[in-house]
Amino acid sequence: MALTDKRIGFIGAGAMGSALINGLLKAGLVTPDQIYAADIHRERLLAWQEKMGIHACADNGEAAAAADILVLAVKPQAMEEVLEEIRERVNGDKLIISIAAGITTTLIETFLPGVPVIRAMPNTPCLVGAGATAMCLGKYATTAHETMAAAIFGAVGTAVTVKENLMDAVTGLSGSGPAYVYIMLEALADAGVRVGIQRDIAMTLAAQTMLGAAKMVLETGEHPGRLKDMVTTPGGTTTAGIYALEEGGLRVTLMNAVMAATRRAQEMSAGQK
Numbered sequence: 001m002a003l004t005d006k007r008i009g010f011i012g013a014g015a016m017g018s019a020l021i022n023g024l025l026k027a028g029l030v031t032p033d034q035i036y037a038a039d040i041h042r043e044r045l046l047a048w049q050e051k052m053g054i055h056a057c058a059d060n061g062e063a064a065a066a067a068d069i070l071v072l073a074v075k076p077q078a079m080e081e082v083l084e085e086i087r088e089r090v091n092g093d094k095l096i097i098s099i100a101a102g103i104t105t106t107l108i109e110t111f112l113p114g115v116p117v118i119r120a121m122p123n124t125p126c127l128v129g130a131g132a133t134a135m136c137l138g139k140y141a142t143t144a145h146e147t148m149a150a151a152i153f154g155a156v157g158t159a160v161t162v163k164e165n166l167m168d169a170v171t172g173l174s175g176s177g178p179a180y181v182y183i184m185l186e187a188l189a190d191a192g193v194r195v196g197i198q199r200d201i202a203m204t205l206a207a208q209t210m211l212g213a214a215k216m217v218l219e220t221g222e223h224p225g226r227l228k229d230m231v232t233t234p235g236g237t238t239t240a241g242i243y244a245l246e247e248g249g250l251r252v253t254l255m256n257a258v259m260a261a262t263r264r265a266q267e268m269s270a271g272q273k
């Protein structure tokens, strides 16, 4: 879907807000003059205005008033204050997209009655067009709004719609997931160095191996267990490596990580700071 006639506002241009802004510009879905961004660190936005041509708004109200689609990308703890600040500048003609972990569509609708809301959980690889986003619709969002949000997140990766009761779980899996993968990559590169490979070469080999393995799963549709078996020559090297992984409890450690992050998202949804 083309968004050429839409103005896209961002409130919060930190790690995730800036990954989305830059990812959307790289993807060519929107031009810089369609972006209206606000952040308490306005000097950062003024530098981007100078360099890339986006609009650095004076405050959150200006971004809210200018935008047709307003992305809320502040920390969950700042959300109520921001919603209070923008409530007079938002009406049912605008689409609100919140990417905040643990902030429900109901909470947003309490501050912005009757306004279409989409809650989304993207991840930082949106910056390089390889994001994974899950989203759900609030009470007043229609399929037309879903199509607009899917165009935004689809331009910077893969986007799926889920029921809201799964949003904390996707936060634990794909929202936080890149951090788990970076730790695995760092460990693989450290291991490469440990067995004598130069660090930059070890990192390139480890990252490309992870990318290649992920592409194999997505493009062949094969079960990862079957793809693992293709790598594992009887009596060979891989089976020795897998034995060490299983002994170290990698599977259960990863499952615990996703479950712990999901629980934290649930605590935040329940109002615990």
Ligand SMILES: NC(=O)C1=CN([C@@H]2O[C@H](COP(=O)(O)OP(=O)(O)OC[C@H]3O[C@@H](n4cnc5c(N)ncnc54)[C@H](OP(=O)(O)O)[C@@H]3O)[C@@H](O)[C@H]2O)C=CC1
Binding pocket: 011, 012, 013, 014, 015, 016, 017, 038, 039, 040, 041, 060, 073, 074, 075, 076, 078, 081, 082, 099, 100, 101, 121, 122, 123, 124, 175, 176
């Ligand atoms: N990082 C990630 O991978 C992902 C994050 N998210 C969600 O995105 C949101 C932002 O996270 P992230 O980008 O990591 O956080 P950041 O802290 O990096 O970004 C938030 C930005 O908003 C600024 N800010 C704080 N208060 C206000 C305010 N009242 N008005 C305008 N701007 C304000 C922050 O300034 P200051 O730093 O001084 O507070 C910061 O620059 C969170 O709700 C998070 O749950 C979702 C998916 C992935």
Ligand SMILES: O=C(O)[C@@H]1CCC=N1
Binding pocket: 101, 171, 175, 176
């Ligand atoms: O750590 C966090 O709370 C945010 C949400 C998902 C990724 N980062």
